[in-house]
Amino acid sequence: MNVLENLLSPPNYIPNGHCYLWHTPLVRLHVVSDLLIALAYYSIPLMLIYFVSQRNDVPFRRIFLLFGAFIISCGTIHVTSIWTLWHPAYWLEGTLKAITAVISVYTALVLFPVIPKALALPEPEQLQQVNQELASQINEREQAEATLQQQLDFDRLISSISTRFINLGFDAMDAGIEQALEEIAQFTQVDTSYIMRLSDKGDCFSMTHEWVTDNHPLQQEHVQQVPLSSFPWATEQLQAGQVLYVPALDQLPPEAKLDQQNWQTFNLASLVGIPLIFQETVLGWVGFASFDRPNRRPKQWPESHLQLLRFFGEILTNALQRQMADWELRQLNQDLERHVAERTAALQKSEQRVRSLLENVRLVVVGLDDTGRIDYINPWGREVMGYEDAEILGRNWFESCIPRHQVGTVKQVFEDELAQGAHDRAYYESPVLTKTGKERLIAWNNTVMRDTVGEPIGTMSIGEDITERYAIQRMKDEFISVVSHELRTPLTSIHGALELLSAGILPLESERGQHVLSIAAENSTRLVRLVNDILELERLESGKIKLEIQTVLTTELTGRAQELMQVLAERSQVSLKISDPGLELQVDGDRIIQVLTNLLDNAIKFSEAETEVILSVDIGLVSIETPGQPRQALFQVEDQGRGIPEHQLEHIFERFQQVDASDSRRKGGTGLGLAICRSIVHQHGGRIWVESHPDQGSCFFFTIPLKHEDQG
Amino acid sequence: MVKRILLIDDDDGIRDIVKITLEVLGGWNVTTATSGPEGVALATHSTDQPDAILLDVMMPGQDGVETFQQLQSQPNLQAIPVIFLTAKARNSERQKLIDLGCAGTIIKPFEVQTLVQEICQLLHW
Numbered sequence: 001m002n003v004l005e006n007l008l009s010p011p012n013y014i015p016n017g018h019c020y021l022w023h024t025p026l027v028r029l030h031v032v033s034d035l036l037i038a039l040a041y042y043s044i045p046l047m048l049i050y051f052v053s054q055r056n057d058v059p060f061r062r063i064f065l066l067f068g069a070f071i072i073s074c075g076t077i078h079v080t081s082i083w084t085l086w087h088p089a090y091w092l093e094g095t096l097k098a099i100t101a102v103i104s105v106y107t108a109l110v111l112f113p114v115i116p117k118a119l120a121l122p123e124p125e126q127l128q129q130v131n132q133e134l135a136s137q138i139n140e141r142e143q144a145e146a147t148l149q150q151q152l153d154f155d156r157l158i159s160s161i162s163t164r165f166i167n168l169g170f171d172a173m174d175a176g177i178e179q180a181l182e183e184i185a186q187f188t189q190v191d192t193s194y195i196m197r198l199s200d201k202g203d204c205f206s207m208t209h210e211w212v213t214d215n216h217p218l219q220q221e222h223v224q225q226v227p228l229s230s231f232p233w234a235t236e237q238l239q240a241g242q243v244l245y246v247p248a249l250d251q252l253p254p255e256a257k258l259d260q261q262n263w264q265t266f267n268l269a270s271l272v273g274i275p276l277i278f279q280e281t282v283l284g285w286v287g288f289a290s291f292d293r294p295n296r297r298p299k300q301w302p303e304s305h306l307q308l309l310r311f312f313g314e315i316l317t318n319a320l321q322r323q324m325a326d327w328e329l330r331q332l333n334q335d336l337e338r339h340v341a342e343r344t345a346a347l348q349k350s351e352q353r354v355r356s357l358l359e360n361v362r363l364v365v366v367g368l369d370d371t372g373r374i375d376y377i378n379p380w381g382r383e384v385m386g387y388e389d390a391e392i393l394g395r396n397w398f399e400s401c402i403p404r405h406q407v408g409t410v411k412q413v414f415e416d417e418l419a420q421g422a423h424d425r426a427y428y429e430s431p432v433l434t435k436t437g438k439e440r441l442i443a444w445n446n447t448v449m450r451d452t453v454g455e456p457i458g459t460m461s462i463g464e465d466i467t468e469r470y471a472i473q474r475m476k477d478e479f480i481s482v483v484s485h486e487l488r489t490p491l492t493s494i495h496g497a498l499e500l501l502s503a504g505i506l507p508l509e510s511e512r513g514q515h516v517l518s519i520a521a522e523n524s525t526r527l528v529r530l531v532n533d534i535l536e537l538e539r540l541e542s543g544k545i546k547l548e549i550q551t552v553l554t555t556e557l558t559g560r561a562q563e564l565m566q567v568l569a570e571r572s573q574v575s576l577k578i579s580d581p582g583l584e585l586q587v588d589g590d591r592i593i594q595v596l597t598n599l600l601d602n603a604i605k606f607s608e609a610e611t612e613v614i615l616s617v618d619i620g621l622v623s624i625e626t627p628g629q630p631r632q633a634l635f636q637v638e639d640q641g642r643g644i645p646e647h648q649l650e651h652i653f654e655r656f657q658q659v660d661a662s663d664s665r666r667k668g669g670t671g672l673g674l675a676i677c678r679s680i681v682h683q684h685g686g687r688i689w690v691e692s693h694p695d696q697g698s699c700f701f702f703t704i705p706l707k708h709e710d711q712g
Numbered sequence: 713m714v715k716r717i718l719l720i721d722d723d724d725g726i727r728d729i730v731k732i733t734l735e736v737l738g739g740w741n742v743t744t745a746t747s748g749p750e751g752v753a754l755a756t757h758s759t760d761q762p763d764a765i766l767l768d769v770m771m772p773g774q775d776g777v778e779t780f781q782q783l784q785s786q787p788n789l790q791a792i793p794v795i796f797l798t799a800k801a802r803n804s805e806r807q808k809l810i811d812l813g814c815a816g817t818i819i820k821p822f823e824v825q826t827l828v829q830e831i832c833q834l835l836h837w
Binding site for chain 1: 725732
C-alpha cells in the first residue's frame with residue numbers, strides 16, 4: 001500500500017496547484033483544458049482503430065496503430081497533469097512522459113521511411129478514373145460471362161434435346177419435335193419455329209411441325225404444297241446446304257425480292273433456316289422466325305448459336321429419318337401383320353375346310369407316326385373300326401387294326417414308304433380288323449408326312465371301305481357268270497345239235513337225228529323263256545313296267561290261275577284246290593296271276609302224284625311290329641312236295657338260286673321265276689316268303705295290302 | 713384201242729350232244745354221269761378206267777371243281793386227265809381251272825366238228 005501511495009501521492013513533493021497558488025480560476029482552467037484534451041486524445045485512437053478495422057484496404061495500418069498508441073499516451077499525460085494539481089505524483093507523470101517519448105520517437109522513426117510511400121499513393125481523381133475503368137472492365141466481363149452462360153445454357157438445351165431424341169419412340173416423335181421447337185424458340189426469343197419438308201419430287205414443301213408464341217395463329221394448314229419457286233433466293237441457299245440467315249427482312253438483297261414479298265405475307269421480320277440434309281440430299285429445313293412489330297430491331301444470331309442450330313438440324317434430320325424408317329417399318333409390320341392375318345385366315349379357312357372334310361367325309365383317314373402308332377383317325381374311320389376316339393389313339397396300328405395274316409405285308413408297305421421316300425403315294429387294298437374282330441376291306445391311298453427338313457415323320461392314309469362294294473362286285477361277277485352259264489348251256493345244246501344235223505354228221509331222219517333235233521327245240525324254248533325272264537326281271541326291277549292297277553276280286557285272280565294250271569296239275573296227277581273268300585284288291589291283275597301261276601307251277605312240278613296243292617286267300621293279321629300298317633290279303637300256295645333245305649330258304653327268291661338247277665331246268669325252270677314273283681309283290685307293297693321242311697312240303701306266302709273299305 | 717371217255721354233266725341236252733359227237737366223230741366209247749358223285753363212283757368202280765374225263769364245272773350240289781378234287785384225291789384216279797367243260801369264258805376263270813391241274817378247258821358252246829380234234833390236242837393223242 002505504501003508503494004502505491006508513494007507512487008500516486010508522494011509526501012515529499014508539493015502538488016502542482018501550489019504553483020498556481022491554488023488560484024481557483026487558474027486551477028479550473030488547467031483542469032478543464034487537460035480533461036478535454038484527454039477526452040479528445042482517447043476518442044481519436046478509438047476512431048482510428050474502428051476505421052482501420054473496417055477498411056482492410058487502408059495502407060500503413062501499423063502507422064495508424066502507432067498514432068493511436070501515441071495519442072492515448074499523450075491523453076494519459078494530460079490526465080496525470082490534472083492529478084498532479086493536487087497530488088505530486090511527478091514520478092508517475094515522468095514515467096508516462098518517458099513512455100510517450102519512446103512511442104513518439106518510435107513512431108517518428110517508423111513514419112520517416114513511410115513518407116515516400118505515402119507520397120506515392122494515387123490521387124483521388126486518378127483513383128476515380130481507375131475505378132471507372134475497373135467498372136467498365138467488370139461490366140464487359142459480366143457481359144462476356146452472361147454470353148458464355150447463355151451459350152452454355154443453349155449448349156445444354158441442345159444436348160438435352162439431343163439426349164431426349166435418342167430415346168424418343170415413334171408415337172412420341174412429333175410431340176418431341178414440337179417441344180424442341182418450342183424450347184429453342186423460347187430460348188432464342190423468336191416468335192415461331194417450324195419444320196418444312198420437301199415433297200418427294202422436290203418441287204414444293206409443306207409445313208410438318210410448328211410452334212408459335214402466344215396469341216398468334218398457327219400456319220401449318222396454310223403452308224402445304226407450296227412451290228419452291230415462291231422462294232427462289234432462299235431455295236438456292238438451302239439447296240446448297242447453307243444456313244438461311246435473314247436478320248432483317250427489309251435488308252435483303254434485290255434478288256430476294258420475291259422471297260421477301262412472300263415472307264411478308266406471313267408478317268415475318270427476321271428468320272433463320274437450317275437445312276435438313278441426309279446423305280447429301282436436302283429433305284427440308286427447320287426455321288426460327290420473328291414477327292414484324294413496331295420498333296423491332298434486327299435479330300442477330302451469334303455464330304455459336306447458328307452452329308448449335310446446325311447441330312440441332314442434324315439431330316432433327318436423324319430423328320425425322322428414324323421416324324420415317326420407323327414409319328416404313330411400321331408399314332412393313334402392318335403389311336406383314338396383314339399378310340400374316342390373311343394367311344392365317346386363309347390357313348384357318350383351309351384348315352377348317354380340311355377338318356370339315358376329314359370330319360364328314362365317308363372315307364377312313366388314319367395318321368400314323370413313324371413307329372406306326374395312331375395319332376389321328378377321323379370320325380368315319382372310328383365308325384368303320386368301331387372305336388371311340390380316345391381308346392384307339394396311341395395304339396399301334398399294325399398290332400390293333402390289321403388282321404394277323406396281313407400284318408407282315410402291310411407293315412412292309414409302311415416301312416418301304418418311310419424308308420424309300422421316293423414313292424410318296426401308294427394304292428393298295430388291304431383288310432382292317434374292327435373292334436369286334438370283323439374284317440373290312442379298305443382301298444388305301446398313302447401319303448408320307450414329312451417334317452420341315454423333309455424327313456419322313458409318318459403317314460396319312462385315306463381309305464375307302466369297299467367291303468360292300470367288293471361283295472356286290474363279287475355277286476355281280478357271280479351273277480354274270482351264272483347268266484353266262486344259264487345262256488350258254490341251252491345254246492351249247494342247240495348249237496351242237498344243229499351242227500350235227502347241218503353238217504350231215506347225223507341224218508335228220510335217223511333216230512339220233514330226231515333226238516338231237518328235239519334237244520335243239522327244247523333248248524330253244526328254254527333259251528327264249530330265259531331271255532324273256534331276264535328281260536322281264538330287269539324291266540320290273542328298273543321300274544320300266546308300269547303296273548296297271550285295277551280293282552279286282554281275289555276270286556277272279558285265283559280262278560284264272562286255276563284255269564291256267566289245271567292242265568299241268570291233271571297231267572301231274574296233282575289235286576289243285578282253291579280257298580278264296582273273295583277280297584277286293586287294287587292290283588295289276590295280270591301280274592298277280594303271273595305270281596300265282598309261277599308259285600302253282602313250282603308247287604305242281606315238285607309234287608308227287610296223288611298229292612294236293614292248295615291255293616288259299618285270307619285276311620292277313622296285322623303285324624305286331626308295324627301296327628299302323630293296313631291289313632293285308634294273304635295268299636298261300638302249299639304243296640306236299642320234297643321241301644326246301646333250311647339253308648336255302650333265305651336265298652330262294654334270288655336269281656338262279658334254284659334248289660336243284662338241273663332238276664329245275666328239266667322241269668322248264670329258268671331260275672328267275674321266284675325273283676320275278678318277289679319283284680311283282682314288292683311293287684304292290686306286299687311281302688313274299690316261304691316256310692318249308694324237307695320232305696314235308698313247302699308253303700309260299702305273299703301279302704297284298706287290302707283296299708281301304710276292306711280294312712275293317 | 714378205242715378211247716374211253718367219261719362225261720359228267722348235269723344238262724341232258726349237252727350230255728347227249730357230246731356223247732353222240734364223240735362216238736360218231738371220234739369212234740370213242742362214252743360213258744355219262746349226271747352229277748359229280750355219280751361220275752366219281754363210275755370212275756372208281758368201273759373195271760375199265762376211262763382214258764379221259766370231260767367234266768362240267770357248274771353243277772348243282774357238288775360242282776365240277778369239287779369233283780375234280782375228289783378224283784385227284786384218289787391215287788388210282790389222279791392219273792386220268794380231266795378236261796373241264798365250262799360256260800365260264802373269262803380268262804381268269806379258265807386260268808383258275810388250269811391252276812387246279814386239269815388237262816385243259818373247253819368253252820361252251822363248242823364246235824362239234826372240231827371237238828374230237830380239240831380233245832386230242834389237249835390230251836396229246
